[in-house]
Amino acid sequence: MEKNKYTKNLVRLSKTKYLNGLQCKKLLWYIYNEPGVIPEPDEDTKAVFDQGQLVGDYAKKLFSGGVEVDHTGSFDDGLKSTSELIAKRVPVFEAALAHGNCYARADILEPVGKGKWNLIEVKSSTDLKEVYYTDIGFQYYLYTKAGLDIDKCYLMCIDNNYVRRGDIEPEKLLKKIDVTAEVKETYSKIVENNVAEMIKAITAENYIEPGIGPHCHDPYGCPLTAKCWSFLPERNVFLLYRNNKLPFALIKDGIYELSRIPETIALSEKNQIQINTEKTGKPHSDRDKIREFLDTIELPSYYIDFETWQSPIPMFDNSRPYQQIPFQFSVHINRCNNLLPEHHSFLADGTDDPRPGFMARLREVIGNKGSIIAFNASFEMRILKECAEAFPQYKEWVESLEGRIVDLLQPFRDFAYYHPKQDGSCSIKNVLPVLTGKSYNNMKIGDGGTASREYFRVTFTKDNEDKAKIRKLLEEYCALDTLGMVEIVERLHNLK
Template identity: 70%
Template sequence: MNIRLSKTKYLNGLQCKKLLWYIYNEPDAIPEPDATTQAIFDQGHLVGEYAKKLFPNGVEVDHSETFEAGLRQTRDLISKRVSIFEAALTYKRCYARADILEPVADDNWDLIEVKSSTDLKDVNYHDIGFQYYLYTGAGLKIDKCYLMCIDNSYVRKGDIEPCKLLKKIDVTDEIKTSYSTMVENNVAEMVKAINSKTFPQIDIGAHCNEPYDCPLIDKCWSFLPERNVFFLYRNNKLPMTLIQEGVFELDKIPEKYEISAKNQIQVDCEKTGKPYIDSQKIKEFLDTIQYPAYYMDFETFASAIPMFDNSSPYKQIPFQFSVHVVKEKGTKPEHFSFLADGTDDPRPEFMAKLKNVMGTKGSVIAFKASFEMYILNKCAEVLPEYQQWVDSIDERIIDLLQPFSDFAYYHPQQDGSCSLKKVLPALTGKSYDDMEIGDGGTASAEYCRVTFTEDNKDKKKVRKLLEEYCGLDTMGMVDIVEQLYSFK
């Protein structure tokens, strides 16, 4: 096979040679990127556009024609000593496009890799190391190597300022002394793996999600039984050991393995098929609830490029809340909700409307309440007139996650998770399964699509689905507490 290894495929090969084999030999087995992955790609593209603004005289190589035409144009621009975007070069079996090549003194070039992340990861070193190997092999003199990524301390004031949004990290030493020197051998091993008749025998492991979620997880992990040892709560190491020893099922873990008290509860529940209930702990939790009780849930979105003044990269912006108010224990809840509309910053209206419905006394109940308090405090930083009120909410807040993360209650159907999405169906039979919007990531993506893009013909329907989804979160919490009372 005539193999040309791009930097993306080189990184795929570093993650797993089995994945690389499939990419070349059975590409149809690789599923298309899902909406979340595609959204990450789109963010990366947008960040790249801002990076280019830092090089106003830069020229972008046109890759719309043939592969060779891109290479020719790159060589032409190199001879002209201009800043180049997407410069394409080949060397031996390798091919890459540099995000930015910047001409510097003595016929040298600086190599700049742009990422939408906020910090430097090992995979970035490998990425730049591959490019350094290739470009120097192709005859360029590279002086400095940089990762250009998002500075999450940036606070938007007016138009985006690319020089503040982006920061440059010098990785020259690591690249020259280490990461570029391993490329030749790595490429040789990858080519050998690609050319083998069958895929390399590689066990599943932590590498399946590191540095990226592998698109073949469903395929490679399909041998596991439905109820397997990866359900062990907050236990990353033992499942791999068990798999290597041929122990796959949660209820078949040999006693010689020491497991935590919570994991033991899981295993016991798995064997009996019945839930574990610590009535005393549940009572202690329920006794902290004071009525009227306000069940509260937020939906948020975040973007690499801050969309509003006084917001920062990847900082969560709340756009929706649902509140169910139970005036007295056992009475019918009253529902209040807010879903922002329009393209303005939703935070002022969100805070005003929320404050209106939250009353001044009684418990405020959220599931993983630290998130809701974080959002409120972040909003109060921008809208300080709310800080005192946020502090008062903090004094009233109760985390409904607590009895589940403490394993005061555990049901085998939770599958080792204490998330609301798992607890609610296990405890009440209500489920998110049939909902078109049934998780926070989809809610955020769909809200942004119909609010900030022109792909919004179904806006009315999406907003209705969002209302249903967020409403189920808080009504679900009401139902969970009702169930817990029955165990008291």
């Protein structure tokens, strides 16, 4: 391992690194001493970052006369520009301040009262999380040490009750939560000690191994998970279905393999089924439960799947922040068990609200009788109800669908069928391959997140030269979901 090159004077601890250090000192050590080991953020993380920028831009509109610090120059230039703007008593965006080893940029500093400032941290989430107090606590500590007189501390985040009507109204889109008391009394007071410990950890020759634990995912997914968790065998105890605590206790006792969980350990019925199948390598099936489920399906049956995207800034009238906006559906219709299923699809084009076209086409396709089958049907029903709120002409029709809906997730969530290769998951992504041999693995678009991102890119941005190709891939992906469901039901019929 490379010899440590950091001394206390060289450490510059930003707020993000402070949060990293609170999560795990090993992570912090790597960030400073072997940064090359930290993987680049994935596409989902980058998308969240972009959304944060967008929300930040709306927040700035609420502070007239505000000026953004230019950070294109050196670190010291940023500090200097900030202090000049602070002297002018104007709202300052991205204000850079430093004290000792600490450094941060405040989203917004608002001049108030006699020489005082309000500190406003902008987040693209809809609620207050403990990590935000920690974040603002670090800033409060640093800015007051740097000489600012901070009056109030606020978290500014998205109000998901806001409904867009016309232009975005930033004062309604965003809500301000006063966190002054918690920040002043608790979260800022622990910063000094924490920073001292972090500097010790960063400048140490090596890190102290913390071992894996819930801290690897809380408050954020750690980028070193693949490295630190690599000692686990492929079929490890973390595959246990919906069991977050037991795996860590088992690891502490040196039990890594799923099949080695001792019989003396009390398990839920589903976990026990899982262990039994793990040992035998054979699937479990409960014929009565499968038959009972299949009896709920009536012909004609409509297998449906929706793709959606969401944004903190509602893009269309009558939509809320983070509302899932459907842009695509696939429907396979089974009119008679001996015929090949009929396929219908919809994929919105253009930059208008896709919901009117989506709802009109779906109503044409799924008619007014027969079962409607979805995998995790509560999602599809929620989308339809939200669309009906925005377009009340569909309200009655959507209500009429409730009695027709069948959730194909149910027999898997109930463990009426479980195959060890489902790896403790009942998602269609895991169920489809074990029952049909089909898989999403080699698809360029093979998950909802990618579908959503790619649709958005080719529809709403100029980076769309490959639009035709992406639309074809989207059609293939969504169609696999519904054809897959038809085949899953066929396989269940063979098992009953």
